[in-house]
Amino acid sequence: MKLSEHFKLGLDAPICLTWELTYACNLACVHCLSSSGRRDPRELSTQECKALIDEFQRMQVFYVNIGGGEPTVRPDFWELVDYAVDHQVGVKFSTNGVRIDRARARALAASDYVDVQISLDGATAEVNDVVRGPGSYATALRAMANLRDEGFRDFKISVVMTRQNVGQLDDFAAIAEEHGAQLRITRLRPSGRGADVWDELHPTAEQQLRLYEWLSANGDRVLTGDSFFHLNALGSAPLPGLNLCGAGRVVCLVDPVGDVYACPFAIHREFLAGNVREPGGFTGVWRGSDLFARLREPSDGGACSSCSAFDSCQGGCMAAKFFTGLPLDGPDPECVRGHGERALATVGAAPRSDVDHSRRKAVPLQLTFGPPAVVPAPALRPCDPNPLSGFEVPR
Amino acid sequence: MEFDPDRPYRCSPALALRPEPFGALAYHFGTRRLSFLKSTKLVEVVRSLEHQPSAAAALVAAEVLPEEHRTYLAALARLAEAGTIEPRP
Numbered sequence: 001m002k003l004s005e006h007f008k009l010g011l012d013a014p015i016c017l018t019w020e021l022t023y024a025c026n027l028a029c030v031h032c033l034s035s036s037g038r039r040d041p042r043e044l045s046t047q048e049c050k051a052l053i054d055e056f057q058r059m060q061v062f063y064v065n066i067g068g069g070e071p072t073v074r075p076d077f078w079e080l081v082d083y084a085v086d087h088q089v090g091v092k093f094s095t096n097g098v099r100i101d102r103a104r105a106r107a108l109a110a111s112d113y114v115d116v117q118i119s120l121d122g123a124t125a126e127v128n129d130v131v132r133g134p135g136s137y138a139t140a141l142r143a144m145a146n147l148r149d150e151g152f153r154d155f156k157i158s159v160v161m162t163r164q165n166v167g168q169l170d171d172f173a174a175i176a177e178e179h180g181a182q183l184r185i186t187r188l189r190p191s192g193r194g195a196d197v198w199d200e201l202h203p204t205a206e207q208q209l210r211l212y213e214w215l216s217a218n219g220d221r222v223l224t225g226d227s228f229f230h231l232n233a234l235g236s237a238p239l240p241g242l243n244l245c246g247a248g249r250v251v252c253l254v255d256p257v258g259d260v261y262a263c264p265f266a267i268h269r270e271f272l273a274g275n276v277r278e279p280g281g282f283t284g285v286w287r288g289s290d291l292f293a294r295l296r297e298p299s300d301g302g303a304c305s306s307c308s309a310f311d312s313c314q315g316g317c318m319a320a321k322f323f324t325g326l327p328l329d330g331p332d333p334e335c336v337r338g339h340g341e342r343a344l345a346t347v348g349a350a351p352r353s354d355v356d357h358s359r360r361k362a363v364p365l366q367l368t369f370g371p372p373a374v375v376p377a378p379a380l381r382p383c384d385p386n387p388l389s390g391f392e393v394p395r
Numbered sequence: 396m397e398f399d400p401d402r403p404y405r406c407s408p409a410l411a412l413r414p415e416p417f418g419a420l421a422y423h424f425g426t427r428r429l430s431f432l433k434s435t436k437l438v439e440v441v442r443s444l445e446h447q448p449s450a451a452a453a454l455v456a457a458e459v460l461p462e463e464h465r466t467y468l469a470a471l472a473r474l475a476e477a478g479t480i481e482p483r484p
């Protein structure tokens with residue numbers, strides 16, 4: 001049996017576990033996969049986080065990808081990183097760089113078991129800040145300079161590929177080289193707030209081809225989280241990496257309140273496998289959840305099974321289909337043969353997650369000048385508490 | 396350094412092995428590299444390296460079939476290149 005066949009059946013513990021420590025974030029990126037912003041009051045406590053790390057150690061989850069929200073805004077963040085490393089659980093954390101000052105960069109450079117990933121979605125401030133917010137490019141670049149200057153080698157620069165930045169791939173590679181860092185590019189998913197901007201941000205068919213060609217030429221020195229396997233049908237040679245959807249098989253997400261989802265891009269009730277606060281803990285969820293058992297069953301490819309490209313693309317990304325309203329056993333919305341686009345033309349409303357921690361938009365205060373309009377006060381009712389009831393009031 | 400089947404080897408001290416149905420996952424905490432040991436026999440060989448006078452002797456001790464030695468030595472060479480196993484002082 002090929003290794004990938006084993007992976008489809010699931011492993012005793014995940015290979016790639018993403019742990020989002022908080023929904024709190026200082027930024028409000030338009031494509032945030034977890035709709036982060038506000039802290040959830042039910043967030044796992046420091047003690048609960050440590051108990052979870054103990055469990056990861058027992059299961060031999062060798063490393064976790066910590067994200068958020070912005071994980072470094074948790075006051076116990078560095079304490080938890082140290083605790084994980086002390087318990088043979090390596091850490092790679094994703095950050096927008098807000099807390100990576102010189103002193104922190106120095107401390108990080110001294111640790112062998114901690115890796116840092118700085119998010120950057122444009123090689124210029126113009127392209128980046130439209131997506132990640134004003135000042136976010138400068139924050140990321142400052143953090144990267146601090147890491148470089150303190151001797152942190154091979155940290156990661158993580159870019160979500162969009163219509164606006166595919167043309168900057170060589171510039172991103174140059175920025176990575178300048179900082180002694182490694183470039184990581186991943187696919188934009190219509191998850192979280194990503195659903196709101198997917199139509200405008202996801203790369204065009206022509207850009208997908210350029211992206212594929214660029215990856216074929218440069219793939220050995222660029223990380224992708226194996227997220228572009230839906231492009232494999234564009235050429236004869238598959239892109240390096242695991243050519244399969246790992247959701248619930250080798251990948252999962254633990255969210256800030258302990259909910260376990262099949263993958264980081266699938267924060268929706270439909271993909272909720274359980275919670276680490278349940279008696280069986282994370283182990284019980286990973287090994288016993290009905291959802292994960294279903295995801296590990298062999299699938300026949302559904303509508304895609306008759307397509308000659310199915311072996312290369314495996315039908316693409318589950319989350320991308322789900323959040324664009326496509327059936328899970330049909331084509332990916334970005335199917336390179338165009339089947340997704342045709343299918344999209346026929347679908348109705350896409351499902352939305354009810355997990356949303358976006359900061360509430362401030363309602364701009366309307367100041368009006370000029371002569372006040374006269375509006376009637378609400379009609380008089382018995383016991384009306386409005387003292388102006390029945391009067392005409394200017395507004 | 397080139398892999399030499401006649402030299403003694405061991406697992407890297409920064410290595411963790413996790414048994415899986417297909418063999419094992421090997422994670423190197425220093426290089427953060429994950430490798431896959433694609434058979435239980437290979438796992439047995441890798442674990443036994445440090446008690447054997449050479450990599451080749453480890454294959455014999457684990458009763459790897461002679462016709463498979465080349466495949467196993469190639470796998471060990473890749474693991475040495477990745478730092479999963481290393482020459483024993």
